[in-house]
Amino acid sequence: MNTHQWTAALRVGQGFRLSDVDADATPGYHGHKADGERDLAAGLEALNELQERLFAQSRAGTARDAVLLVLQAMDSAGKGGIVRHVVGGVDPQGVSLAAFKAPTAEERAHDFLWRVAKRLPEPGFIGVFDRSHYEDVLIGRVRGLADPAEIERRYEAINAFEAEAAASGIRIVKVMLHISADEQKARLMERLDRPDKHWKYNPGDVDERMLWPQYMQAYQAVFDRTSTEAAPWRVVPANRKWYARLAVQELLLAALEDIDPQWPGADFDVEAEKKRLAAS
Amino acid sequence: MNTHQWTAALRVGQGFRLSDVDADATPGYHGHKADGERDLAAGLEALNELQERLFAQSRAGTARDAVLLVLQAMDSAGKGGIVRHVVGGVDPQGVSLAAFKAPTAEERAHDFLWRVAKRLPEPGFIGVFDRSHYEDVLIGRVRGLADPAEIERRYEAINAFEAEAAASGIRIVKVMLHISADEQKARLMERLDRPDKHWKYNPGDVDERMLWPQYMQAYQAVFDRTSTEAAPWRVVPANRKWYARLAVQELLLAALEDIDPQWPGADFDVEAEKKRLAAS
Numbered sequence: 001m002n003t004h005q006w007t008a009a010l011r012v013g014q015g016f017r018l019s020d021v022d023a024d025a026t027p028g029y030h031g032h033k034a035d036g037e038r039d040l041a042a043g044l045e046a047l048n049e050l051q052e053r054l055f056a057q058s059r060a061g062t063a064r065d066a067v068l069l070v071l072q073a074m075d076s077a078g079k080g081g082i083v084r085h086v087v088g089g090v091d092p093q094g095v096s097l098a099a100f101k102a103p104t105a106e107e108r109a110h111d112f113l114w115r116v117a118k119r120l121p122e123p124g125f126i127g128v129f130d131r132s133h134y135e136d137v138l139i140g141r142v143r144g145l146a147d148p149a150e151i152e153r154r155y156e157a158i159n160a161f162e163a164e165a166a167a168s169g170i171r172i173v174k175v176m177l178h179i180s181a182d183e184q185k186a187r188l189m190e191r192l193d194r195p196d197k198h199w200k201y202n203p204g205d206v207d208e209r210m211l212w213p214q215y216m217q218a219y220q221a222v223f224d225r226t227s228t229e230a231a232p233w234r235v236v237p238a239n240r241k242w243y244a245r246l247a248v249q250e251l252l253l254a255a256l257e258d259i260d261p262q263w264p265g266a267d268f269d270v271e272a273e274k275k276r277l278a279a280s
Numbered sequence: 281m282n283t284h285q286w287t288a289a290l291r292v293g294q295g296f297r298l299s300d301v302d303a304d305a306t307p308g309y310h311g312h313k314a315d316g317e318r319d320l321a322a323g324l325e326a327l328n329e330l331q332e333r334l335f336a337q338s339r340a341g342t343a344r345d346a347v348l349l350v351l352q353a354m355d356s357a358g359k360g361g362i363v364r365h366v367v368g369g370v371d372p373q374g375v376s377l378a379a380f381k382a383p384t385a386e387e388r389a390h391d392f393l394w395r396v397a398k399r400l401p402e403p404g405f406i407g408v409f410d411r412s413h414y415e416d417v418l419i420g421r422v423r424g425l426a427d428p429a430e431i432e433r434r435y436e437a438i439n440a441f442e443a444e445a446a447a448s449g450i451r452i453v454k455v456m457l458h459i460s461a462d463e464q465k466a467r468l469m470e471r472l473d474r475p476d477k478h479w480k481y482n483p484g485d486v487d488e489r490m491l492w493p494q495y496m497q498a499y500q501a502v503f504d505r506t507s508t509e510a511a512p513w514r515v516v517p518a519n520r521k522w523y524a525r526l527a528v529q530e531l532l533l534a535a536l537e538d539i540d541p542q543w544p545g546a547d548f549d550v551e552a553e554k555k556r557l558a559a560s
Binding site: 056057059060080083084087088091092093095097099130185188189192195196198199200201203206209210263264265266268270273274276277278280 | 367
């Protein structure tokens with residue numbers, strides 16, 4: 001049933017090198033922008049049907065499975081566009097979206113996974129993490145917010161946490177949207193050029209940008225340590241927004257097709273209910 | 281700036297009688313279904329722009345205002361369709377959706393407003409309550425889940441709670457989607473006829489349906505007691521789904537235009553940042 005084999009090219013496996021990825025490329029997909037936009041629109045219908053079946057199970061109380069899309073990226077790589085144009089296409093009733101900012105004092109007082117565990121999607125839902133527990137081994141590592149031994153511990157803690165979530169029925173789709181440093185510069189400059197985009201700009205973005213090589217190293221370590229069988233990473237070239245959106249939609253479709261949700265059967269006597277309703 | 285005057289016909293004012301409302305009607309709107317669908321699509325663009333401006337303020341830390349759409353209705357009146365086709369058209373990042381089911385043991389141990397207060401939208405957000413604290417004076421009254429003195433207390437508590445929320449900057453848009461009993465019967469029958477709709481059917485829906493007159497009385501009491509200046513009720517005839525969606529979109533547009541959100545100004549030196557970015 002899985003027709004989304006072209007996304008296999010995105011999977012982070014043994015020997016993966018982030019530095020080998022061309023952020024302009026469209027791996028596995030042979031169409032151009034117009035094709036990609038057409039396929040995105042077509043995929044939305046399939047996504048809607050599968051999502052509704054999954055959600056129906058939650059209403060019927062028979063849901064066991066869920067999907068969790070984890071989005072990580074450098075600033076301006078297009079996380080927001082994925083949320084809007086891919087996730088935004090399905091019924092919001094079945095979506096739970098969590099945007100993780102810098103942790104609050106209360107969150108910092110707990111283990112780094114505390115706030116994340118609370119936001120795992122319930123059965124029947126598509127959850128989205130806009131940033132995630134990976135910040136704790138990305139900015140956490142680059143900025144030295146935790147010491148190296150703690151960072152080491154976190155990789156293992158993440159793998160155990162995700163394996164447990166996967167065993168409970170959550171299909172974890174971890175995506176790094178990968179843009180080039182040049183593309184980021186162009187996108188940030190556009191935000192500065194347009195007053196209606198100033199709100200998206202933060203001087204801190206340039207501070208992080210200046211640490212680009214360190215971030216790429218931290219991402220490489222994340223891929224080396226946390227791309228597991230239960231929760232593999234996908235690196236999606238994202239200089240072309242249309243490609244990134246299409247690829248993430250395909251990954252979600254594949255996760256939903258793996259669940260293969262069926263319409264729940266009636267847990268009542270249909271004919272008896274028809275009579276009761278007719279008489280009411 | 282407010283061009284949505286046609287929805288004025290929906291406002292619950294002095295002397296309003298629910299029994300006078302024709303659920304088939306399209307008050308204030310002179311077009312037909314095709315016009316309504318075209319206007320809904322056109323309105324979505326306006327809604328998106330206003331929502332993005334509001335959300336931008338939350339990111340910039342300057343937001344004070346929010347919108348809260350409260351949806352109440354008998355089963356099958358179309359709450360889900362409003363969430364999907366009206367709210368679902370805007371960026372999910374700026375929407376907070378709360379679906380209130382029968383209260384849990386923990387929720388029952390608190391005042392009825394406790395769980396609701398926690399889900400009020402933050403500044404910059406559009407909140408949606410799919411059912412709400414009004415259940416506590418609707419099913420609460422019809423089913424005798426609380427004694428009459430407590431129901432009386434709740435109307436006052438609701439008015440005080442909503443006045444406070446409105447004073448804090450939340451535009452409260454309270455909507456009852458009003459279908460006729462015959463239309464409900466047809467919609468529930470369709471759910472029974474289609475196996476892919478069985479999950480939407482609950483035998484309890486017919487139990488509630490049998491109390492239709494009592495529910496209409498309870499809604500009338502809600503309108504009499506809680507349609508305030510700060511948070512007026514709107515009764516939207518909903519036998520025609522296209523009309524109900526268009527009307528709710530218009531009400532949201534009016535609330536957003538009342539806020540009139542502006543793009544936040546830069547809180548940084550734009551030219552200095554351009555130089556810093558160019559050098560990075």
